[in-house]
Amino acid sequence: MLIGRIEHDPKKHFPLQLPESTLGRLELYKELYQQTFGEKVANNDLVDLMLTNVMDRDREFKRFLREEERKKKLEAKQQERGTGTIPSAGEAETESHAEAQSHQREQHQA
Structure with missing residues (x-):
């Protein structure tokens, strides 16, 4: 079977309708589960x-989760620095360009 034994953890209600x-097919799969593991499910x-x-086997979903985790870590770092915001790519580029111009001016004046 592609799935293992059921792990039991707290439940939340989620209304669902299926064809x-x-x-x-789910009933047939339950029969297979019972035959395989010797218990009803x-x-x-x-x-x-x-x-x-x-979800655990979906590579694209795993990439999405890693990217979300990376964003959260970046946000946490930004908040630690006191800015509280993450600059967009355009804002970051503008800031970087402005810093470079300022640095050039400082070198020229020295």
């Missing part, structure tokens, strides 16, 4: 495990 054909636990498995 009858999908529910029929609830629909919500099985769907949770299936969704988690898909």
Whole structure:
């Protein structure tokens, strides 16, 4: 099976409607789960495990998560420095250009 045993953690209510054909396949998958692991499984636990498995295997989603984590770390660094904001690429380029011009002026005056 592509999925392992169900892990139990706190639940939140999430209303969901699925096509009858999908529910029929889910019932068959529950039978396979029971045959494989020797225990019954609830629909919500099985769907949770299936969704988690898909997200864990999705390379693009993993890249997205890494990028989100990188952004959070960058925001935290910016807040530590007291700016509280992250400059956009254009703002960063403008700041960098202004700093370079200021540095050139300082060197020229010296």
